Amino acid sequence: MTADPGPDRGGAAPGGDPPTVGRGGRRRDQAVALGWLVVAWLLLWGDVSWGNVLTGLAIGAAVLFFFPLPSVTFGGRLRPGPLLVLAGTFVGELVSASVHVAAVALRPGYRPRGAIIAVPLRVRTDLNLALTAEVISLVPGTLILDIDRTRGVLYVHVLDVRGPEDLTGSRDRVLAVERRIVRAVGSPTEVRQLDTEPVERRNHP
Template sequence: MTPGAGVGPAAGDGPGGPQRVAVGRGGRRRDQAVALGWLVLIWLLLWGDVSWGNLLGGLVVGVAVLLFFPLPPVTFGGRLRPGALLVLAATFAAELISASVRVAAVAVRPGYRPRGAIIAVPLRVRTDLNLALTAEVISLVPGTLILDVDRDQGVLYVHVLDVRGPGDLAASRDRVLTVERRVVRAIGSAAEVRQLHTPPADRRKKS
C-alpha cells in the first residue's frame, strides 16, 4: 500500500461486523487533531481547573499519547448538530452533579457497604468513534467506570456502584444507552441516528 492511500474496510465488515470507513492522509491528520482536542479536554476535566499550565500540560500529554500509543483510525462521517450538542453538554453537567452527590452520600453513610456490579451493554451504533465517546462520557460520571470495551462486538463492560437489585442494573443499562443516543444525535450520521431505533442485541462472546 502506498503512503497516503486510503485504508479499505476490513474483511467481514458490514451489517454484522464493525463499522469502519476509509481514512486518507488528510482525514487521518484531521482525526488526530480531533483526538488531541478530546485528550486535552479530558485532561482539563481530570484536573478540574482550566489554566494555561493545565492546557499546555494537556497538549504535551496528548501529543505524547498520539505519538507513542497511536490510536486506530477513527474517522468522522456524521455531522454536528448544535442543538443536540447543547443537550449532550447540559445533561452531562447535570448528571455529573447529581452523581457526585449520590456517591458522596454513599461514602459518608455510616456502616453502609455499597454493592457493585459489572454489566455488559451492547451499543446500537458500533463505530469506533461512538464507542470511544460513549465510554468517555460514562467514565467521567462518578459511580460508573468502563472496565473493558469489546471493539469487534460493540459491547461496553461497565462497573456500577451501589446496586441494590435487578432494577438498578436495568436502570444502569438504560443510562448507558441514553448517553449513546445523545452522542449519536449530536454528531452521528442520518444512518446512525436511524440505528438508534433498533433494539441492542446481546453480542457478548460465548465461551
C-alpha cells in the same frame, strides 16, 4: 452480581468496510482526537486555564505520536444543539452522581453492593465506543471495566445496586449517553441506528 449481555450481535460493525482515509482526512481525524484528549485532560484537572490547555495539547500530541491508534474516520457532523444537551446533561449527572456517592460513603454501617453489567451499544464504531466509555467513566459510581470491540459491548461496574430495577436503570443510562453522543456528533446513518433492535432489547432487559 452480573447481568447477562443479551444476544450475540457478532460480526463487524454495520456499514461494511470503512472508507479509505486520505491524508487530509487523516489530519482531520488526528485533530479531532487531539481535541478530545485535551478535553479529557481538562476534565481530569477540573480547571480550564491556558497552562492546562497548553499542557493538554503537548501531552495529547505526544500520545498520538508515540502511541498511534488505528485510523478512526469521523464520518459524522457536529450539531451545536445536541452538543449543548450532551454537555448540560453530563454536568447534571456529574453533580447528581457525586452527591449520591458521597451519601453512600457517609451512611453509617451501610455496605453498598456493586454489579457488572454488559451493555451492547447500537452504534459499534470505535469512536462511539471510546466516547461513550469516556463519558461513563467520568461519572462517579460507574467505571468501564472492559470493552468488547467486535460485539460493541461495554462492561460497566455500577455502585449501590439494590435490585434488578437498578441494573435496568444503569443500562438505560448508558444507552442514553450513547444516544446523546451520536445525536451530537454522529452521521445520519448512525442516528438512524439508535432505533434498531427495540424488540430484542425489551426481551433481554
